[in-house]
Amino acid sequence: MKKNIIKTLPLVLIFIAVLFSNSMGTTKHEIERRTNPELNIIKEGWKGNILIDGKFQNDTISQKMPVSNVFKWTFSSNPQRKEKRNDTFKLQTYDFNPSEMSENSIVWLGHASFLININGTRIITDPSFFNLFTNKRKVEMPCPPDYLKPIHYMLVSHDHRDHFDKKSLKTLIKNNPEMEALVPLNGSRLFSGKEMQQIKIEEFGWYQEYYLPNDIRIVFLPAKHWGRRGTNDTNKTLWGTFVIIADNIKIFFGGDTAYDNLIFKEIRNLLGDIDICILPIGAYSPQWFMSSAHINPEESVQIFLDLGGKCLIPMHYGTYDLSDEPPSEPIEKLQKYGIIKNINNKIKILNPGEVLLFNTDIRK
16 A cells, blocks of 8 residues: 555545535535725736635636545555655755845745745745644754744745644744734634734735735735645635735745646736746646646646746745655656756756845846
């Protein structure tokens, strides 16, 4: 059997709960649209995100996952099991001191967590600094989490635990009491607990924008994904991607997403070419199961092209073991496909703690 059943049991139970919760209810469904009425919408004619029976959806078809697929993946053998077991790939961590962070720079902290210093404002993405309940970190943090200060804003793409870890959040709030959280619609529910209620929260629907001090614009945009944390909250919080715009730089943060032939081309049409594209490349195998929520390296390159990108920073690999592919495969496939598409000189592979400077490291 490809994996330890005890280790994966919590995941299996969550998937089963998803199936039952998606199958319950009457044949007549309540459909509504929702936005944050306090924020501007940048897409003409956009009426808001779709909810069916109180659950956010990628489109007007209610999302369901066949139970047979869940059990097929969980209990089937992994054809790459031996290759994965013998793979010695490990990310190298560089020591990083946040107090000495350069202006207009990006530092990878692992998985989907980045620290971005732009126009004197520090932004952190999808905080997950520690071991998860069923998954240990495979690479060390480049600095103790308590050193992450000052942080002015936190971007949260969705509610999955590897992108929004409450222990990591509590650490950030303790050391950054003035930090503001920018989250998807209904993301405020994630901040339960006395120590988290002090934080200021702004919720976004897709195609909505928010202005920060120092001439920074944040735009929340679509992703093709889903959400869940517990046993009865499937798609209760929206998911999405962000674009950070300041001066002459645009940074796309991809969170988690499947590929879509229209979404990313439309983002380019709305906002123009993107300078820095931070995109996931891991947790894609087996494709038949993962492709509805995650992209593979080839699709990451295609999104980069769809966005008119100038620099691609890969993420979502090498930190947690979430799927069947060997740990070295995502970056190898990214480089191989980058050569085929003639963009290898635009791929900037960072190790945790490594710094990218906007003005000197981007190939125009």
